[in-house]
Amino acid sequence: EAGVVQSPRYKIIEKKQPVAFWCNPISGHNTLYWYLQNLGQGPELLIRYENEEAVDDSQLPKDRFSAERLKGVDSTLKIQPAELGDSAVYLCASSRNSIADTQYFGPGTRLTVL
């Protein structure tokens, strides 16, 4: 069974530029999560999807961040415009549903904003 797929693995951009990250969850997993992980810290939830519906986006900075999960499968997280402080690793995870306990993580995208 394929795991959670993310691309790109690395991204370097100039500040004020837009950037997008893509995630494909494990097949059959209805719940998808985007996390932000700063250096030396644990992941922090940005947004959680149940199928195509965003059910928890309270930690997503909506002035510059947006996300979508069309058709309830893969998802895209966008930042526009990027700021220096956005440099971090962006992790995607999935689980069978929100009641299920175990989340499975992708390899993450390391973003560097210059």
Place this chain on the structure above:
Amino acid sequence: AQTVTQSQPEMSVQEAETVTLSCTYDTSESDYYLFWYKQPPSRQMILVIRQEAYKQQNATENRFSVNFQKAAKSFSLKISDSQLGDAAMYFCAYRTSGDDMRFGAGTRLTVKP
């Protein structure tokens, strides 16, 4: 709010020895799940072990076992017969059913040959 505390930023263990990583959490819930995730330099978070709060028996997965003390809100991870491949960041995490996962700040484990 639920919080997860890992008081050991770094730990070191000799190969083949045993090491214990500490984790405490704060919650008013009675039903929840606890996890230990491993994150090697490649960055992929890998589930090491999980524990349901309603189970009194401590979870075990091969060389990995936990000491779950519900009353003390403590959830430590014991790694036996440490191997070089165990070197990584280890994160303790907590969640209730339908709620968000909360992670600790992590413990960096070094394994000395």
